[in-house]
Amino acid sequence: MTIPALPAQPRARARGPVGVDTTRPSIARVYDYSLGGKDNYEVDRTAYRHIERIAPRYGDLALMNRRWLSRVVRYLAGTAGIDQFLDIGAGLPTALNTHQIAQYENRHARVVYVDNDPLCAVHGSALLAQNDNTHYLRGDLLEPGTLLENPEVTRYLDPDRPIAVLTCALLHHLDDHLDPATVVREYTTRLPCGSFLATTNFWGPAGEDPELHTLATQLEHAFTASGLGTARYRTREQQLEYFDGLQLIAPGLTELDDWWPAGPPTRTRAPEQRLILGGVGFKQPPPPPKIHHPR
Numbered sequence: 001m002t003i004p005a006l007p008a009q010p011r012a013r014a015r016g017p018v019g020v021d022t023t024r025p026s027i028a029r030v031y032d033y034s035l036g037g038k039d040n041y042e043v044d045r046t047a048y049r050h051i052e053r054i055a056p057r058y059g060d061l062a063l064m065n066r067r068w069l070s071r072v073v074r075y076l077a078g079t080a081g082i083d084q085f086l087d088i089g090a091g092l093p094t095a096l097n098t099h100q101i102a103q104y105e106n107r108h109a110r111v112v113y114v115d116n117d118p119l120c121a122v123h124g125s126a127l128l129a130q131n132d133n134t135h136y137l138r139g140d141l142l143e144p145g146t147l148l149e150n151p152e153v154t155r156y157l158d159p160d161r162p163i164a165v166l167t168c169a170l171l172h173h174l175d176d177h178l179d180p181a182t183v184v185r186e187y188t189t190r191l192p193c194g195s196f197l198a199t200t201n202f203w204g205p206a207g208e209d210p211e212l213h214t215l216a217t218q219l220e221h222a223f224t225a226s227g228l229g230t231a232r233y234r235t236r237e238q239q240l241e242y243f244d245g246l247q248l249i250a251p252g253l254t255e256l257d258d259w260w261p262a263g264p265p266t267r268t269r270a271p272e273q274r275l276i277l278g279g280v281g282f283k284q285p286p287p288p289p290k291i292h293h294p295r
């Protein structure tokens, strides 16, 4: 008996793991590409090039953001003595991830990574399979309640002890109608005293530098036009709202390379390198009650 030949199959196109949409660019994968990573597809590289046409040094921004994150985590795990980290919108694993920096300062430090992009959890879990103090889960900053009550988080992090919540290069991807300041406040009000919030957000310096703000507006449009969705370049005042109820650690909300840099600057920044701010907030213990001494 002759077996009929199967019809010719079309050549396989670039496919990702289950749940990964390779027909549309994703923030996580575009960011990975801008950091020199390999976990991205042509659709992501095309989106990145669209943004790069407006801001040729745009790739430096991702590196600056990672360097900022490194300095902050070193500070938190070292100087501030924090041993629990919740890194939300963590992205695809890259060089010098939060757990590597924190556990270099304190090998018992626990880190939970969360991202809503399916590829991040796939790669993150594979990277961390051997690290008992680190966990990567797929989840959403906006999940009902907060991630602080998620059993997969509380399995690793004790919600009654100080935690550093990191939302680096994440909040600008939330549209204004989602009210990111209120979202963040839901986290910070639930955190115990002694906790920290570290965050970076694209900067729209409307009142401070109108010329620079024009570039911010162009970039905001480029994100939407390239299919990447929201990237809100918020003013300094808007970003300060993230730290409501917290003490802003010196030097405050600054351009990234001004936050405890490795040394004095010798080069002028490209305009696009300036369009992101970062800050670290501390949840102080309440002041001790005043004792009235009877006369």
Ligand SMILES: C[S@@+](CC[C@H](N)C(=O)[O-])C[C@H]1O[C@@H](n2cnc3c(N)ncnc32)[C@H](O)[C@@H]1O
Residues within 6 Å of the ligand: 027, 028, 029, 031, 065, 066, 069, 088, 089, 090, 091, 092, 114, 115, 116, 117, 120, 139, 140, 141, 142, 167, 168, 169, 170, 173
């Ligand atoms: C630009 S990357 C930043 C990665 C990393 N935090 C850093 O600073 O290097 C932003 C990440 O946030 C994730 N993200 C966006 N919206 C999110 C949400 N609502 N909840 C969790 N993650 C989200 C994206 O998938 C992406 O991986």
